[in-house]
Amino acid sequence: MTRLDIAFSVNKVSQFMHAPLEQYWKAVKRTLCFLAETINFGVEIHRSNDFRxxxxxxxxxxxxxxxxxxxxxxxxxxxxxxxxxxxxxxxxxxxxxxxxxxxxxxxxxxxxxxxxxxxxxxxxxxxxxxxxxxxxxxxxxxxxxxxxxx
CATH class of the missing domain: 3.30.420.10 (Ribonuclease H-like superfamily/Ribonuclease H)
Structure with a gap:
């Protein structure tokens, strides 16, 4: 939920879960490798009085x-x-x-x-x-x- 950088790739491979092919499995492994390298990334929330x-x-x-x-x-x-x-x-x-x-x-x-x-x-x-x-x-x-x- 807090990793917007992988949302598109996860969405894309999820569309083919019913009939997975080798190329989608490779994409899943590439995404998991990316996550392992960027484990400390995410959406940060800061205290603010701005409610616009x-x-x-x-x-x-x-x-x-x-x-x-x-x-x-x-x-x-x-x-x-x-x-x-x-x-x-x-x-x-x-x-x-x-x-x-x-x-x-x-x-x-x-x-x-x-x-x-x-x-x-x-x-x-x-x-x-x-x-x-x-x-x-x-x-x-x-x-x-x-x-x-x-």
Whole structure:
């Protein structure tokens, strides 16, 4: 859970557990060797009075040539501490990178708002607005004008 650097490789080899091949076994051994060499790495949590919620999202459009689905990734910070992250394939095949990126933004913002509600119920003021960083200008424009885009 605290080793984001191996999340992708673990996810990838886990998809082939039902029919393992030699190449996936080699990938598992390579990942285990990497873990042995980097045993002291991990996510650190620091004391902070900053309760702003910041989210960063990105996607890898049609990265898997087998099923043509995009991979969404986001991470959410509470102040300086990373508290939530995800990397998973989208449920549908996107027709464009903008559509896939918009789905990534929607997924990240949904989880950011959920987190804000949890913190509100715990009487922890997070402040507004929620800040979400994205690297696709056309998707940002679509997000700002939902009437123009269906």
């Amino acid at each position: 919620i910041l989210a960063f999202c990105d996607l890898d459009w049609v990265a898997d040539p087998v099923d043509r689905r995009s991979t969404t990734g986001y991470c959410i910070f509470l102040g300086v501490n990373l508290i939530n992250w995800s990397s998973r394939k989208q449920t549908a095949v996107a027709k464009s990178s903008d559509e896939a990126e918009f789905r990534a933004i929607a997924d990240a913002m949904t989880n950011t708002m959920w987190l804000q509600k949890i913190l509100y119920k715990m009487h922890i003021p997070t402040g507004l607005p929620l800040i979400l960083f994205c690297d696709n200008q056309s998707t940002v424009l679509m997000s700002q004008n939902p009437i123009l885009y269906s």
